[in-house]
Amino acid sequence: MTQPRVGILAIQGDVDAHAQALARVGATAVPVLAEKHLGEIDALILPGGESTTIAKGLDRLGLYEPLRAFAESGRPVLGTCAGAILLARESENHPVRTLGLIDAVALRNAYGTQVDSFAAEPDPPAAGAGETARELAGLRCIFIRAPRLGQLGPGVEVLLRVDAEPVLVREGNIYACTFHPELGEDARLHGLLVAARPAA
Numbered sequence: 001m002t003q004p005r006v007g008i009l010a011i012q013g014d015v016d017a018h019a020q021a022l023a024r025v026g027a028t029a030v031p032v033l034a035e036k037h038l039g040e041i042d043a044l045i046l047p048g049g050e051s052t053t054i055a056k057g058l059d060r061l062g063l064y065e066p067l068r069a070f071a072e073s074g075r076p077v078l079g080t081c082a083g084a085i086l087l088a089r090e091s092e093n094h095p096v097r098t099l100g101l102i103d104a105v106a107l108r109n110a111y112g113t114q115v116d117s118f119a120a121e122p123d124p125p126a127a128g129a130g131e132t133a134r135e136l137a138g139l140r141c142i143f144i145r146a147p148r149l150g151q152l153g154p155g156v157e158v159l160l161r162v163d164a165e166p167v168l169v170r171e172g173n174i175y176a177c178t179f180h181p182e183l184g185e186d187a188r189l190h191g192l193l194v195a196a197r198p199a200a
């Protein structure tokens with residue numbers, strides 16, 4: 001079987017660490033900087049970094065519409081931290097042009113300066129939690145100037161919470177997490193993204 005190919009939007013941010021996490025789950029990382037790269041991949045990651053900078057790059061490279069078309073093709077998309085902000089319907093406090101691919105509102109830098117960065121374990125899966133939530137139990141979540149996702153629409157499923165706050169949500173093939181799953185050794189979320197790609 002050929003290795004799955006996963007694109008990483010490579011404008012700015014945590015591109016290398018995502019590539020290493022993908023290698024751990026047997027996937028090939030493909031840097032995405034142009035529409036043509038989207039045709040070569042099975043899934044896409046929008047990394048953490050600085051959403052304002054990444055949004056400017058998306059505009060300059062003309063990637064807003066191609067990324068929306070990619071999402072509509074049904075292939076999985078994962079946005080992490082700044083990437084989650086870009087997936088949201090809007091960013092409430094510091095406006096940034098978003099893709100509107102997940103029915104949620106992002107609040108940027110929501111944890112304040114006191115606790116800019118911290119690690120936490122997700123709340124134990126609720127009784128009746130789905131398979132994905134159970135597979136990710138105990139994942140170490142690292143937050144770096146993280147956003148919060150609120151005003152979730154009815155189609156948005158919460159897969160992980162920390163202190164009752166949603167930190168990983170899914171709407172169809174679109175996944176958004178407010179932490180950095182690419183840091184550390186545990187690549188379970190990357191594994192799920194690869195497993196979620198539609199059968200060829």
Ligand code: GLN
Pocket residue numbers: 047048049050051052080081082083085108109144145146147
């Ligand atoms: N604070 C950043 C933003 O609002 C996100 C931080 C991150 O991706 N680690 O864009």
